Amino acid sequence: MSMTIFQLLNGATFAALLFVVASGFTLIFGLMRIVNLAHGALYLFGGYLGLTISMMGGNFYVSAIGAAIGVALMGLIIDLGLLRFVKGNELRQVLLTLGVAFVLNDLALVLWGGDTYSIPVPSYLDGPFEMGDVTYPKYRLFVLLVGILIFIALWLLMAKTKLGALIRAGVDDSETVSAMGVDIRKIFIYTFMLGAALAGLGGVMGGAFLTLYPTADSEILVFSLAVVIIGGRGSLVGAAVGSILVAMLANFGQVWFPELAYFVIFGPMAVLLAFRPLGLFGKAS
């Protein structure tokens, strides 16, 4: 019994991390129609930036915020410096971000080497937490909490603020929004930076318990893709449901069929695509 709870918690905490990363992905995809394949690389960069900040003496929260800001700026550079040249052409955008992903991944290898690193967490988050007969790492419970808080914050942002209303309107029909006198370009940039910042934050959160290594970016990318394919483009609730599904499957897959863990996320994706090509919460554009 306690083993099952342990595994459920593993799934839930991984889902929380996935949600943080994939929500950024799905925001950018939903509003700007840009599939940012550099999202995994931004995650990795966030993790490494956080690592560097904490090695220079910054505490965990400073590292996390610093990494989020740093990666948001990288997002700004990618959007303003590269993506605007291929505006409106989905295929060229995707392949361009793929190029960016390769450059960033290799750059990370140059800057931080190929070793595996782990970001140090504050001492009060270190060690196990005891709940009856279940002991569980405190830090992973913290990740779960942060994931839930970020879901609430993003939901409030989207539902209660003007920026959120503009983003939602932009997801549905960006042309009309800009025709009504809103500078949609600005909204696009904010969204891209917000999405990138979430990837960077995810990098620090994940870097502390999944460790950082050169192929971590493509692993998190494929999980995020699965989340967005299952949840549907641009939907926060979709990202949350998708994260939980993918994380639970990946986690229990790893326990039951360790050699075929990747295969297990493929099953639901296949079934889903057969019936709902746009995902659970996706809307046709």
Place this chain on the structure above:
Amino acid sequence: MQILKSKYSLLIVVLSLAILVTVPLLFPGYKTSIATEILIFAILAMSIDILAGYTGRTPLCHGAIFGVATYVMLYYVTVMGGSPWVGVLFAVFASILVSIIFALLAIRTSGVYFILLTLALGMIVWGVCLRWTSVTGGENGLRGSVTPLWLQDKVTLYYFIASCFVVLVWMMWRFVNSPFGLTLKGIRDSESRMRTLGYNVPLHLFLGFVVSGFFAGVAGALYAFFNSFVSPSTVALAQSTEGLLMAIVGGAGTLFGGIIGAALVISLENIVSLYTERWLMVIGFMFIFMMIFAPSGVLGAVRNFIKSRQ
């Protein structure tokens, strides 16, 4: 005009064949091996072009389809001790099988979703190859020569691959210009019109995907003769990306562009690797550069130029 064009194309074919035959004389030693590698990857690039250029569906899973053939080939010959020629059959069969599964899922999508889904599918193959250590050897991969004795000489291997290359290119050329290939082009340009005209669009997409996967698989099986080694990096996203880059550099939708693209990318890879290990970064920058400045590639630019003159 039409006659002139066909005269030119005959000339180009004869010239290309002449170049193909004389490569070992012009580029002896290790350069012949590079030429062999170019031919193998040109087949992969052209198989990608069947989907990316002619069908309007850009795949990011062909590295995986290619690599599955290489894996099966090495596993069958070095681990099970089978004959390499039977191995080729099994390898291509495995690639077709993988393509069928991928195609069944992928043809439901188009545009960006197609890219995403094929990327995820390819990554799953990569994940399986990485984790299924008992069969694939995990990160160490599989090693061992599958090349029969008479093929082990570099020049003989070159001529063997070149003969396969000519046959395969001819097959692909016939395929994209067949009524079936033209239907694929029609689907690329307007799916709804083709459906209205009574074409079975999903079936055509499915068969187009599997045919493309077949050629990628043959390339992968030939690669086993060339390399005698396979690891997860053979099925990784970087492989799919490099193949797609070759197709795009040469010009998507031109088929032969894949040959030019493969020649350029692999030559560059060999030159760059003399000076730096940062090859992935170079690929990344090439992608960014191509997408911003030259999305139609070399042959695409030539074709646009000819069109603008007419």
